[in-house]
Amino acid sequence: MITTMLVDIDHLLATPIFEAGRCSINFHPLHSMYAIGIYFVMLLIPNKYVRVVAVGLIFHMVTDFQDCIWMGKTILQILAL
Numbered sequence: 332m333i334t335t336m337l338v339d340i341d342h343l344l345a346t347p348i349f350e351a352g353r354c355s356i357n358f359h360p361l362h363s364m365y366a367i368g369i370y371f372v373m374l375l376i377p378n379k380y381v382r383v384v385a386v387g388l389i390f391h392m393v394t395d396f397q398d399c400i401w402m403g404k405t406i407l408q409i410l411a412l
C-alpha cells in the first residue's frame with residue numbers, strides 16, 4: 332500500500348504544491364481519466380502485485396474524488412475534461 336502513496340508525488344509536481352479547494356482529479360497527470368482507466372485495466376492483469384497496486388491507486392482516486400465532493404463540486408464538474 333505504501334507504493335500507491337507514490338502517486339502523491341504527482342501532487343508535488345503541481346504548482347502551487349497545495350491549494351485549498353483544488354480538486355486533484357483531472358488536475359494531476361496521474362489523476363486523469365486516462366490514468367484511472369489504466370488502473371482499472373491493471374485489475375485485469377492476473378498478477379497479485381499488479382492488482383494490489385491497482386486497488387491502492389483506485390482507492391487513492393476515490394479518496395481524492397471524495398475530497399472534491401466535500402468541496403462542493405458536482406460529479407459533472409469533476410469529470411469535465
Ligand SMILES: [Zn+2]
Pocket residue numbers: 338339342355362391395
Ligand atoms: Zn491524489
